[in-house]
Amino acid sequence: xxxxxxxxxxxxxxxxxxxxxxxxxxxxFTKRLLQKKKVKIPIIKFPTRNISMNKPAQEKExxxxxxxxxxxxxxxxxxxKPSLNKPEKIQKIKLPKKKSVIGFKIxxxxxxxxxxxxxxxxxxxxxxxxLFGAIIxxxxxxxxxxxxxxxxxxxxxxxxxxxxxxxxxxxxxxxYNYIMEKKKISVSNTAxxxxxxxxxxxxxxxxxxxxxxxxxxxxxxxxxxxRSIE
Numbered sequence: 001x002x003x004x005x006x007x008x009x010x011x012x013x014x015x016x017x018x019x020x021x022x023x024x025x026x027x028x029f030t031k032r033l034l035q036k037k038k039v040k041i042p043i044i045k046f047p048t049r050n051i052s053m054n055k056p057a058q059e060k061e062x063x064x065x066x067x068x069x070x071x072x073x074x075x076x077x078x079x080x081k082p083s084l085n086k087p088e089k090i091q092k093i094k095l096p097k098k099k100s101v102i103g104f105k106i107x108x109x110x111x112x113x114x115x116x117x118x119x120x121x122x123x124x125x126x127x128x129x130x131l132f133g134a135i136i137x138x139x140x141x142x143x144x145x146x147x148x149x150x151x152x153x154x155x156x157x158x159x160x161x162x163x164x165x166x167x168x169x170x171x172x173x174x175x176y177n178y179i180m181e182k183k184k185i186s187v188s189n190t191a192x193x194x195x196x197x198x199x200x201x202x203x204x205x206x207x208x209x210x211x212x213x214x215x216x217x218x219x220x221x222x223x224x225x226x227r228s229i230e
Contacts, residue, residue: 109139183228
């Protein structure tokens with residue numbers, strides 16, 4: 001009996017020891033977990049500057065040295081070269097077609113054909129046939145011909161600068177202008193320039209002298225001279 005009591009007592013002790021060991025292990029495990037905490041890394045914030053505002057000041061400082069100036073040139077965006085001596089493309093302007101005018105002309109043509117047919121049926125005359133035939137032919141030409149616009153109207157539509165009108169000079173005007181340019185010239189030289197006779201040159205010179213436009217000078221020696229009046 002005494003042995004059995006001892007065995008039971010020992011088994012109870014062993015169970016208590018095992019249970020205490022388990023509790024110790026759990027306690028140690030929780031300690032380890034608490035020790036292994038995550039360490040937060042502190043974020044260092046540096047003072048920021050507005051780069052766009054400080055650019056001109058930096059460029060002024062960098063331009064003092066050659067290396068800084070070359071770096072600025074590299075960073076700059078390449079600009080497009082302006083195209084020189086290249087004519088601009090002229091857009092073709094489509095003029096509005098006057099459909100109402102064409103329709104009216106066709107209506108008149110049909111009307112003339114009907115009137116001509118009725119007149120021929122009633123009167124049966126050759127003159128009426130010729131008259132209405134000419135009217136119908138004229139109307140057909142008027143319908144199918146292309147409208148010719150003046151240069152001034154086209155210039156206004158397109159926006160081109162108006163060209164100065166050409167002044168057409170007669171031979172007499174050229175003769176007077178030539179004397180005014182030279183101011184003093186002999187009759188033979190003017191005749192050779194205009195390929196005229198000396199007599200014709202003298203006649204034209206007398207006409208101009210009668211209107212007080214030029215003077216004919218007769219020297220003691222030599223041929224007469226034509227002089228301009230200033």
